Amino acid sequence: MSRNPLLENWATPYALPPFALVRAEHFLSAFAAALAEHRSEIDALAAATDAPTFNNTLSAFDRSGRLLARVRELFFNLAAAETSPALQKVELEIAPKLAEHNSAIYMNAALFARIKAIYSQADALGLSHEQQRLLDRVHLDFVRAGANLADAAKSRYAQVVARLAELTTQFSQNVLADEASYQLLLTNEADLAGLPAFLRNAAKEAAEARDIKDAHVITLSRSLLMPFLTFSERRDLREQALRAWLARGEHTGASDNRPIAVEILQLRLEQGNLHGYVTFADYALVDRMAGKPAAVQNLLSKVWEPAKQRALAELDAIKATALATGSTHAIEQWDWRFYAEKVRQTRYQLDDAETKPYFELNAMIGAMFDCAGKLFGLSFEEKMGVPMYHPDVRTFEVKDASGAVVGIFLSDNFARASKSGGAWMSAYRWQSRMSGSDVIPIIANHNNFAKAPAGEPTLLSLDDVRTLFHEFGHGLHGLLSNVTFERLSGTNVLQDYVELPSQLFEHWALESVVLDKHAKHFKTGASIPAVLRERIEAARLFNKGYETVQYTSSALVDMAVHAVTDYEEFDVVAFEKAELTRLGMPAAIPMNHRLTHFRHLFAGDSYAAGYYVYMWAEVLDADAFDAFVEAGDPFDATTAARLHRYVYSAGNTIEPRDGYAAFRGRAAKVEPMLRKKGLLEEA
Numbered sequence: 206m207s208r209n210p211l212l213e214n215w216a217t218p219y220a221l222p223p224f225a226l227v228r229a230e231h232f233l234s235a236f237a238a239a240l241a242e243h244r245s246e247i248d249a250l251a252a253a254t255d256a257p258t259f260n261n262t263l264s265a266f267d268r269s270g271r272l273l274a275r276v277r278e279l280f281f282n283l284a285a286a287e288t289s290p291a292l293q294k295v296e297l298e299i300a301p302k303l304a305e306h307n308s309a310i311y312m313n314a315a316l317f318a319r320i321k322a323i324y325s326q327a328d329a330l331g332l333s334h335e336q337q338r339l340l341d342r343v344h345l346d347f348v349r350a351g352a353n354l355a356d357a358a359k360s361r362y363a364q365v366v367a368r369l370a371e372l373t374t375q376f377s378q379n380v381l382a383d384e385a386s387y388q389l390l391l392t393n394e395a396d397l398a399g400l401p402a403f404l405r406n407a408a409k410e411a412a413e414a415r416d417i418k419d420a421h422v423i424t425l426s427r428s429l430l431m432p433f434l435t436f437s438e439r440r441d442l443r444e445q446a447l448r449a450w451l452a453r454g455e456h457t458g459a460s461d462n463r464p465i466a467v468e469i470l471q472l473r474l475e476q477g478n479l480h481g482y483v484t485f486a487d488y489a490l491v492d493r494m495a496g497k498p499a500a501v502q503n504l505l506s507k508v509w510e511p512a513k514q515r516a517l518a519e520l521d522a523i524k525a526t527a528l529a530t531g532s533t534h535a536i537e538q539w540d541w542r543f544y545a546e547k548v549r550q551t552r553y554q555l556d557d558a559e560t561k562p563y564f565e566l567n568a569m570i571g572a573m574f575d576c577a578g579k580l581f582g583l584s585f586e587e588k589m590g591v592p593m594y595h596p597d598v599r600t601f602e603v604k605d606a607s608g609a610v611v612g613i614f615l616s617d618n619f620a621r622a623s624k625s626g627g628a629w630m631s632a633y634r635w636q637s638r639m640s641g642s643d644v645i646p647i648i649a650n651h652n653n654f655a656k657a658p659a660g661e662p663t664l665l666s667l668d669d670v671r672t673l674f675h676e677f678g679h680g681l682h683g684l685l686s687n688v689t690f691e692r693l694s695g696t697n698v699l700q701d702y703v704e705l706p707s708q709l710f711e712h713w714a715l716e717s718v719v720l721d722k723h724a725k726h727f728k729t730g731a732s733i734p735a736v737l738r739e740r741i742e743a744a745r746l747f748n749k750g751y752e753t754v755q756y757t758s759s760a761l762v763d764m765a766v767h768a769v770t771d772y773e774e775f776d777v778v779a780f781e782k783a784e785l786t787r788l789g790m791p792a793a794i795p796m797n798h799r800l801t802h803f804r805h806l807f808a809g810d811s812y813a814a815g816y817y818v819y820m821w822a823e824v825l826d827a828d829a830f831d832a833f834v835e836a837g838d839p840f841d842a843t844t845a846a847r848l849h850r851y852v853y854s855a856g857n858t859i860e861p862r863d864g865y866a867a868f869r870g871r872a873a874k875v876e877p878m879l880r881k882k883g884l885l886e887e888a
Contacts, residue, residue, distance in 0.1 A: 209235055320347060361479065379460035408429060410657060493701045576719060637689065678709060757820070851865070
C-alpha cells in the first residue's frame with residue numbers, strides 16, 4: 206500500500222474518520238506505526254532528567270498516544286458495529302499486542318517512579334481539584350496494572366493480561382458468530398400465527414437482508430426474538446428460538462465458549478492473587494463505589510427474595526390465563542412472555558400492537574433531543590451527505606445554548622448480521638482540552654432495532670423506547686463532558702456510576718409532557734390518547750418480578766463465579782445450574798445472560814464481578830429523578846443545572862459519592878428503587 210488513510214490528516218467534516226477510504230488491511234500497519242509513536246513518547250517521558258512535575262509528567266502522559274487513540278477507537282467501533290472476517294482476523298491479532306503495549310507502559314519502572322514522586326508530595330504542590338483527581342486516578346491505574354509488583358510477578362502479569370485480551374476477543378466473536386448464523390425460517394401462514402403486522406414486516410425485512418425469498422426470518426436480535434416469544438402462537442417455534450438464544454456459545458465446535466470462559470476465570474483469579482487478593486471479585490471491587498463484594502451482596506439480597514415472590518405471583522396469573530385458553534402444559538421459559546402478554550392485554554387492555562404506532566423511531570429520536578434541549582440547552586442538527594461506515598448511520602451536529610458546536614453524535618439504530626447484538630454507546634473521540642485547545646467529542650449510539658421494510662416506518666415497543674433513551678443518556682454523558690484531561694472525560698468513571706446518567710435519562714421517555722408532544726400516531730398524527738397513557742402507567746409494574754429475577758440472577762451468578770478460588774476441572778454450565786438451584790431460581794424464568802454468552806463478563810473486564818452495577822445505579826437514578834418530582838417539574842431548571850454540573854459534565858473529576866451528594870444534597874436512598882420495582886410495601 207502506497208498510502209494509508211489512517212496515518213494521514215483526516216480532512217473530513219469535524220475530523221471524522223475517513224470511512225469511505227478505510228479498509229481492513231490498513232489497520233495492522235497503522236497500529237504498528239501508532240504503537241511505535243506512543244512507545245517513543247513514553248520512553249521520552251520515562252527518560253526525562255528534569256524533576257518530575259504535574260505538567261511535564263501527568264499532563265504529558267494524558268496527551269500521549271493521540272495517533273494510537275485515533276486508530277484504536279476507529280478500529281474497535283468498526284469491529285463492533287460493522288465487522289467482517291477480515292476485521293475479525295485483525296482483531297484477534299491486535300488484541301494481545303495492545304495488551305502487551307499497555308502492560309509495558311504501566312509497568313515502566315522509570316515512568317512510575319516519576320509519577321510516585323509527584324504523588325508523594327501532592328499536598329505541597331497546590332494542585333487544582335481536577336489535577337489532583339487525575340494524579341490519583343493515574344497512580345491507581347499503574348498500581349492496578351502491576352507497577353508495584355516484583356519483577357517476576359510483573360512478567361507473569363503481562364502474560365496474563367495479553368492472554369486475556371486474546372480470549373475475550375475470541376469469546377465475543379464466538380457469540381456474534383452464533384447470533385449471525387441462526388435464522389428461524391417462517392415459510393407459511395401457520396408459522397406466522399399470532400404475529401402482528403409490525404413483527405411480520407420486520408421479519409420480512411430480516412429475510413430480504415439475508416437474500417431469502419418467499420419467507421420471513423426470526424434472528425437472534427432482541428428486537429425480533431422477544432416480540433416473537435411474546436406473540437407467536439406456535440409453541441414449538443417459540444421453543445426453538447429461545448433454545449437457540451440460550452445456547453449461544455454452548456455447543457461443540459469453533460464457537461464453543463465453555464473452555465474459553467474457564468480459562469478467562471482462571472487467569473482473572475491469578476490476576477487478583479498477584480495483587481494479593483483472595484478472589485478476582487475482591488480485586489475488581491476495590492475500584493468501584495461498592496468497595497467490597499459484601500456491599501454488592503447486601504444490595505442484591507434486598508431485592509432477590511421480594512422479586513422472586515412477586516414473580517411467583519405473576520406466574521400464578523400466567524398459569525390461570527393458560528388454563529383459561531385450554532393449555533394444560535407446564536409453563537416453560539418459552540411460554541412466559543406469550544402468556545404474560547395475554548395477562549397484560551386482559552388486565553390493562555394494553556399490547557404492543559396498540560402502543561407501537563405512537564412510538565415511531567424518528568419521532569422518539571426527536572423526543573430525546575427535545576428532552577436534552579429542555580434539560581441542558583442542547584440542539585441537534587442532522588448533517589446529510591457525511592460519509593459513514595453504513596448507510597443507516599445518521600450524523601448530528603450538537604450545539605449548546607450559545608450556538609457553539611460541542612460535539613458530534615452518530616445514531617446507528619438497526620440490527621444487521623455484521624453488528625454485535627445489544628445496545629451500547631461508544632466514542633470515536635473523547636472531549637478534552639489537551640494542549641489548551643478544545644477537543645469536541647464524537648459520540649455514537651448503537652441499537653439493534655428491527656428495521657421496517659423500505660418505505661415503512663420503524664415502530665418501537667416501550668422497551669425499545671427505554672433502550673433508545675438509555676443509550677442516549679450515555680451519549681449525553683460523553684457529549685456534555687467538560688473536563689481538561691481525557692482520562693477523566695465523559696463515561697470514564699467508576700463502573701457502578703457509569704449507568705447513572707443512562708438509567709436516569711430513561712425516566713423522561715414516558716413523561717406526560719413528552720408523550721403529549723411526541724407520541725403521535727404514525728399514520729394519523731393524532732396524539733396518544735389519554736386513556737392509553739393511563740393504561741401504560743397502570744401497567745408500569747407489570748412483569749417487574751420476572752424482569753428483576755432475570756437481571757438479579759445474572760448479577761448473583763456473576764458475583765459467585767468470580768468468588769471461586771479454584772477453577773481446576775471447572776464446568777461453567779454445571780456451576781451456573783448449581784448456583785441457580787441454590788438461589789431457588791424459578792424454573793420458568795431464564796437468566797438475562799447465561800455464562801457462555803455473557804459478553805458483559807467475558808468480552809472484556811469492565812463488568813466482570815460488576816453486572817450488579819445496573820442495580821447500584823438504579824438506586825441512584827430512582828433517587829435522582831425524585832429530585833425533579835419534588836421540584837414539581839420534570840424539567841425544573843435549577844435541578845437540571847445541578848444535574849448538568851455535577852453528573853453529566855463532570856466526568857471523573859469528582860469522586861462519585863461527592864458528585865451525587867452535590868447534586869442531590871445528600872446520599873442516595875434505596876427506597877425509591879424498591880418502590881420503582883414494586884418491591885417496597887407502602888405504609
